[in-house]
Amino acid sequence: MRIDLKDLSRDELLDYIEMLSKNWLAHDGCWFQGIESELGIDTAMKYDRIGWQRFTQIEAKQIKKFLKLEEHPGIPGLIKALKFRLYANINVQEIIDITDNSCVFHMNKCRVQTARTRKGLEDFPCKSVGIVEYSYFASTIDDRIETECICCPPDIHPEEYYCAWKFTLKEN
Numbered sequence: 001m002r003i004d005l006k007d008l009s010r011d012e013l014l015d016y017i018e019m020l021s022k023n024w025l026a027h028d029g030c031w032f033q034g035i036e037s038e039l040g041i042d043t044a045m046k047y048d049r050i051g052w053q054r055f056t057q058i059e060a061k062q063i064k065k066f067l068k069l070e071e072h073p074g075i076p077g078l079i080k081a082l083k084f085r086l087y088a089n090i091n092v093q094e095i096i097d098i099t100d101n102s103c104v105f106h107m108n109k110c111r112v113q114t115a116r117t118r119k120g121l122e123d124f125p126c127k128s129v130g131i132v133e134y135s136y137f138a139s140t141i142d143d144r145i146e147t148e149c150i151c152c153p154p155d156i157h158p159e160e161y162y163c164a165w166k167f168t169l170k171e172n
Contacts, residue, residue: 021089025111045128052133059085060140069141074104074169078141085137094161101169104150105134106161113153113162123153123162134165144170 008016031051036044047071065085069077082088082105092109113123127149135147150164151157157164 018089020064021086022111024086025090029112048129049132052129053136056133056137057140060137062065064141072142072144074146075099075167078138078145078167079103081137081141096159102168105165105167109162110162123157125154126150126163127155130163130165134167138167142169146170 005013005016032048035047057079060113063081064073064077067080067084069081070082070121073080075098079098082093082095087093087107090111091107094106094108095103096106097104112126116122116124130151130152131147134149138145138147146168148166149155150166152163152165
């Protein structure tokens with residue numbers, strides 16, 4: 001039996017999208033913690049990078065198709081696509097310093113990191129996973145885009161954001 005989305009109000013649809021995004025993130029955390037408890041943090045991080053490499057390309061391809069982006073949509077296409085990621089529904093993000101050839105993305109409030117902060121835990125050291133995730137997402141949207149990590153835990157970061165990434169369009 002399928003839910004009939006046409007019967008839902010706009011607010012119900014938005015709540016449904018938020019719920020699906022939270023469920024996706026919860027699943028990501030559950031499988032990670034399962035591997036970590038059985039095989040240790042290093043192995044869990046290894047498989048997290050592999051999973052994100054695959055998932056982020058699938059997500060980018062689906063978003064690119066949904067938005068009907070051309071093969072090389074450049075920085076404007078990437079900016080548009082970043083707003084459609086599952087994360088965008090449940091985290092607070094911003095894109096700044098926008099030019100024709102670059103932009104900077106900030107993850108201002110990350111559900112994973114803010115939950116750890118509430119529990120009195122240190123930031124989750126997600127930099128190695130983030131490098132894979134953001135690089136593959138950007139290059140799947142446009143293979144001319146290169147990704148640079150400005151900061152990401154375990155790096156020290158300002159209070160305003162947890163991680164920052166610079167995307168630069170490299171002409172072939």
